[in-house]
Amino acid sequence: MxxxxxxxxxxxxxxxxxxxxxxxxxxxxxxxxxxxxxxxxxxxxxxxxxxxxxxxxxxxxxxxxxxxxxxxxxxxxxxxxxxxxxxxxxxxxxxxxxxxxxxxxxxxxxxxxxxxxxxxxxxxxxxxxxxxxxxxxxxxxxxxxxxxxxxxxxxxDLQLVMDLDIAQRENEPDLAVLKRLSEKLQLKTLNDLKRESLAIHELVISSGGELVDCSERMVWLLRKLKESVIRENPEVAASESEKGLIKHRSPVIPDDFRCPISLELMKDPVIVSTGQTYERSCILRWLDAGHKTCPKTQQTLLHTALTPNYVLKSLIALWCENNGVELPEKQEKSRTKRSGRVASECDRAAIDALLEKLANGNPEQKRGAAGELRLLAKRNADNRVCIAEAGAIPLLVDLLSSTDSRTQEHAVTALLNLSINDSNKGTIVNAGAIPDIVDVLKNGSMEARENAAATLFSLSVIDENKVAIGAAGAIPALIRLLCEGTPRGKKDAATAIFNLSIYQGNKARAIKAGIVGPLMRLLKDAGGGMVDEALAILAILASHPEGKVAISQAEPIPVLVEVIRTGSPRNRENAAAVLWSLCSGDVEQLKFAKDLGAEEVLKELTESGTDRAKRKAVTLLELIQRAETAPEL
Incomplete structure (x- = not known):
């Protein structure tokens, strides 16, 4: 056998x-x-x-x-x-x-x-x-x-990750962000979006409710992508919609969209304690009649509370739109209201008046105009486009060198908000803003320095800007903010440093500027709220030869072993990555880690860590085993 x-x-x-x-x-x-x-x-x-x-x-x-x-x-x-x-x-x-x-x-x-x-x-x-x-x-x-x-x-794809993050954080995502997502995800036509909505529907149903949070975000973003496609190409969108109406004049309603009681399309789906979904009015009639069981499963209901099924409601709304079925009244009204609000908020005449004050007003008028543009740019994507098209960016860049601290704060924060739009990033850089933003980072008020750091992070999403920002001397100033800033400022600085350090030349700049010491202090201060950021930056710097030497000299092994023992999954992963970099080719560091109990925590990491952490742990354990058999040990 x-x-x-x-x-x-x-x-x-x-x-x-x-x-x-x-x-x-x-x-x-x-x-x-x-x-x-x-x-x-x-x-x-x-x-x-x-x-x-x-x-x-x-x-x-x-x-x-x-x-x-x-x-x-x-x-x-x-x-x-x-x-x-x-x-x-x-x-x-x-x-x-x-x-x-x-x-x-x-x-x-x-x-x-x-x-x-x-x-x-x-x-x-x-x-x-x-x-x-x-x-x-x-x-x-x-x-x-x-x-x-x-x-x-x-x-x-870093740009994709950033765009997804921006699109989810904004109530009205920038049109340029949505357009890039449509291109990268190949969701460029209404037919593409229709297929995607069906794919999401199948995913939600097959997951058995395990993807509720993720599916809510997907459905919301899919709707925004559809609005973007229609705005970009209304004639094609109208033509495809018309074809859809003809093709699907009497569409078959998916079973999952029907109420198990009435067998009609649900308009207000709700979930009962057994996990089944019903039309609200139907299940209420059932409960009002004195029933204590789930109509579909006959299980006894633990309670009679009804939870709105927002994911399914959104999927039904998308299906209705794609198949020419009239939307439920409440949803149609709210959709119309949202569209009207967005269209009215971008007032070109008001923006032009603010730009006139920026260009020719007295110092007080310039400060006020910069503050109003800051708020308008924060509010929605349409405003960011209008403000940039009106020519505000060069005027705001000029105000970065203002001796009035409040004016400077307004200017750098307005540029931060405008930079959310990808095409605005190029305009800001072309206006010569990077050296001035770095100067604000070095010499401005704490609020201005924090927002300058966030602006540099936003601009550094474009790879060539990483080089320019590093060359302009931003990294030492970011390290100073990392040491001196408020909790928010420290996080802004850390995020910018991490992103800039993706470029190899900036790793060397950060190491030369003495970043390892501050990172180690943040790493050892568990209550400071910066352990995640410190470890992420150390993990990226440890791949650089000079970074490996500098980190080794800071004696990080004890704290790394402790993080692997007790940290969050992501922190354990990054700590293992740093430890792997330090111990590869260095028997002394490896022996020191083993003496501190690394072998035990690494074995546990191979069972409970992330996939990357498991790989690093396995490799480290192999290094320890080899070291034990080496003659010099």
């Missing part, structure tokens, strides 16, 4: 089966959502493995010469390829918005797969395989690609 099992395992990992697995990956459809780059990179690398196993298959080889470890490598590779097919399919189907909200988790999955494939390839002794020199060279190059990819995780 044992021999049969071995034979079956060998057959499962034979070159022929591996070729089939690679072909299965190669045959998957092109990814058209936010995971496109990560998806494409993994598929491309896997396809490059094909010549090796095709040659082994055609030559009749299969691992007889590779030994036990080589056979395990083949088996691990087959398992990793099977997992890759599952992951690749899962990120390329269903709701595109859901995939966008899950992009961080998807990045971890792709990196984990890359690590599994690289580990499997490391176990295969190519020099003992009966393959041509050309194929051997190619597979070694492919293995090197997997090794490099395993050393650094593909970062999700």
């Amino acid at each position: 044992e021999m049969e099992t071995e034979d079956r395992r060998s057959d499962e990992a034979s070159p022929s089966r591996l070729v089939e697995s690679i072909k299965e990956v190669a045959g998957l459809p092109e990814c058209r959502n936010c995971c496109k780059r990560m998806y494409g990179n993994l598929v491309r690398r896997i396809k490059l493995l094909s010549p090796l196993f095709e040659e082994l298959r055609d030559g009749g080889g299969g691992g007889g010469e590779v030994g036990e470890e080589g056979r395990r490598g083949f088996e691990m590779l087959r398992a990793a390829l099977d997992s890759a097919v599952v992951v690749l399919r899962s990120v390329n189907q269903g709701s595109k918005l859901y995939q966008a909200f899950q992009i961080d988790k998807s990045a971890v999955k792709f990196h984990q797969l890359t690590g599994q494939i690289e580990a499997a390839l490391s176990m295969i002794p190519y020099e003992r395989l009966d393959i041509s020199e050309e194929v051997r060279e190619q597979i070694e190059l492919v293995h090197a690609q997997f090794k490099r990819a395993n050393e650094r995780m593909d970062s999700p």
Whole structure:
């Protein structure tokens, strides 16, 4: 029986089966959502493995010469390829918005797969395989690609992550933000949005209510994207809507949208204690009649409180709009009211009058006008467009050098609010604002310094601005704010430093400016509320050679081990990443960590940590084991 099992395992990992697995990956459809780059990179690398196993298959080889470890490598590779097919399919189907909200988790999955494939390839002794020199060279190059990819995780699209965050925080998201999301998520037409609404509906139903919070955000954002598409191209939108009305004149109502009692489309769905949803008026009549059970399941109701099912209500409203079904009256009225409010708030004449005061008024008038523009720019996306188009940005940049502290505060905060619009970012930078914003960061009032830091973070979303901001001397001033600021100011400074440090040159600037000391103080002050930020920055700086040295000199091992023992999942992950950077190639640091009990907390992390934390913990434990067997220890 044992021999049969071995034979079956060998057959499962034979070159022929591996070729089939690679072909299965190669045959998957092109990814058209936010995971496109990560998806494409993994598929491309896997396809490059094909010549090796095709040659082994055609030559009749299969691992007889590779030994036990080589056979395990083949088996691990087959398992990793099977997992890759599952992951690749899962990120390329269903709701595109859901995939966008899950992009961080998807990045971890792709990196984990890359690590599994690289580990499997490391176990295969190519020099003992009966393959041509050309194929051997190619597979070694492919293995090197997997090794490099395993050393650094593909970062999700930062602009997409920022746009999603902005779109959710704003009551009326900027049109430029929505347009970028439509492009990146391939939700550019009403038909695209209709398919997305159905995908969200299927996701919500299949999740059994586990995605309520996420689905509420998706439905809300989908509605905003639809409004954006209609505003961008009203003629096409009207044409598609008309076609929809003709095609769906008598649409079939999805079962999930019908009340189980009346079998009619629900207008005000509510949830009872058993988790079932009913039309409010129907379930109230049922309860008023003296019933104490759920009509559908016959379970006894624990209580008679009714919870509005906002997610389903929004899905029904979207379905009605897409299929030409009249919306429930309350929703239609509120929608009309919202649209009217937005349209009336952008008063070009009032903005022009404020700009006249900015340009030609006395100091008091300039201060007042800057303050009003600050509030208008904060209020909604239309105002940000109107204010910029009217030519306010260069005038506000001029006021950054005002000797009046309040005027300076208004000017930098107005630019912060305007920078939410992506096209305004370019206008602000082109107006020469970066040096002046940095000067405010260095010399302004505390409020002005905090808002200057937030403005620099907003501008640094565009990669080339990271270079300009770092070169303008922002990083030492941000570090000073990190030490001296209010709690909000410290967080603004930390966020800006983190984002700027994505650029390698700014890592060196931050290290040279002495950032490690303040970060270590924040890390050790558990009650200061800055542990998350300090660890995130340390994790990114530890990847720089100078950063590794500077952090090592600050003796961080005890606090890192303690964070891994007791911290939040994200902090444990970042602490493990820093510890891994410090201990790789440094036996003394590794021994010190082991003496402080790192081995025990790392073993626990392999069971309960995030995927990235588990990987770092496994690697660290392997380093500790190797160090124990080394002669010098």
